[in-house]
Amino acid sequence: MTEQEHTMKHHKRPMAGYQPRNFLWQVSDDHKVATITLNRPDRKNPLTFDSYAELRDLFRALVYATDIKVVVITGAGGNFCSGGDVHEIIGPLTKMSMPELLDFTRMTGDLVKAMRACPQPIVAAVDGVCAGAGAMVALASDMRLGTPSAKTAFLFTRVGLAGADMGACTLLPRMIGQGRASELLYTGRAMSSDEGSAWGFFNALHGSQELAAAAAKLAAQIAAGPTFAHGVTKKLLHQEWNMGVDEAIEAEAEAQAICMATKDFHRAYHAFVAKQKPVFEGD
Numbered sequence: 001m002t003e004q005e006h007t008m009k010h011h012k013r014p015m016a017g018y019q020p021r022n023f024l025w026q027v028s029d030d031h032k033v034a035t036i037t038l039n040r041p042d043r044k045n046p047l048t049f050d051s052y053a054e055l056r057d058l059f060r061a062l063v064y065a066t067d068i069k070v071v072v073i074t075g076a077g078g079n080f081c082s083g084g085d086v087h088e089i090i091g092p093l094t095k096m097s098m099p100e101l102l103d104f105t106r107m108t109g110d111l112v113k114a115m116r117a118c119p120q121p122i123v124a125a126v127d128g129v130c131a132g133a134g135a136m137v138a139l140a141s142d143m144r145l146g147t148p149s150a151k152t153a154f155l156f157t158r159v160g161l162a163g164a165d166m167g168a169c170t171l172l173p174r175m176i177g178q179g180r181a182s183e184l185l186y187t188g189r190a191m192s193s194d195e196g197s198a199w200g201f202f203n204a205l206h207g208s209q210e211l212a213a214a215a216a217k218l219a220a221q222i223a224a225g226p227t228f229a230h231g232v233t234k235k236l237l238h239q240e241w242n243m244g245v246d247e248a249i250e251a252e253a254e255a256q257a258i259c260m261a262t263k264d265f266h267r268a269y270h271a272f273v274a275k276q277k278p279v280f281e282g283d
Helices: 003-010 049-064 086-093 098-117 133-140 155-159 168-176 178-187 193-198 211-223 227-242 245-260 263-273
Strands: 024-027 033-038 070-075 122-126 129-131 143-146 151-153
Touching (some): 033 049, 070 211, 122 133, 122 211, 133 151, 133 168, 143 193, 143 211, 155 178, 168 178, 245 263
Parallel strands (some): 033 070, 129 151
Antiparallel strands (some): 024 033
16 A cells, blocks of 8 residues: 555544444444434433534544445434423523624534535434424434424524524525525414325335334435445535536536446446446446
8 A cells, every 4th residue: 555545544543443422323224324313202302512523523424434334314213303302492692792603604504514425325313303403403314204293393583593493594494495495484383294295305204113114214214225325415416506508517517527427337337247236336
């Protein structure tokens, strides 16, 4: 191995053995799918200063993961996430100075940025309460599976704040349309699972008992695909929001040419010729 090759490989590392402090982390037997479980079921899995920061840092670190191909995020005890903890976050915020408040709001936004920047597709498995920052975590994911009891509320206005939080005013209208997003962000009311399904927020609805298995199945299906190319797809899905059509077509031409140089592309061709299913390795 040359010095340059060693340098390029040195910044990559496996993440299957990651040991979180503020949530659960479980990795599938093939080390391809990681599941994050928000685990404070007695409080409907609220976020704290520490869990915000740890989630942000984890998604940033996943950029360098050699093993994790897809991430599932869910909540324990029949709820997804109730948002920022009233006692551990909202109370202390009322006593902070403006610079401290801005540090906090930038940190919460950085979580969304990290989720959008990590190359792994993220599947949110949403049951029960999905509110405030929890709704934003679901929204920042690439796909969302829900249950009939899922209630998604961007309830910032209910606590005297703007609906403009963690990217809500840009992400939500693109997901469900400007008028629907405006209603939810102004009123803070909960979007029902049926609305979420009809409006395109949820990719599918499953019973509460089937949700985890459905999320695992979807994640495994994606993880079996060409993961380098999936990362390119995710990047361009995000970047092309700010491109004109001509720019987007050129960006996709460049991206596809890069993907055509991968071993996975060659594996797919040879498998097709041999009438076999390709086995992708992400390179």
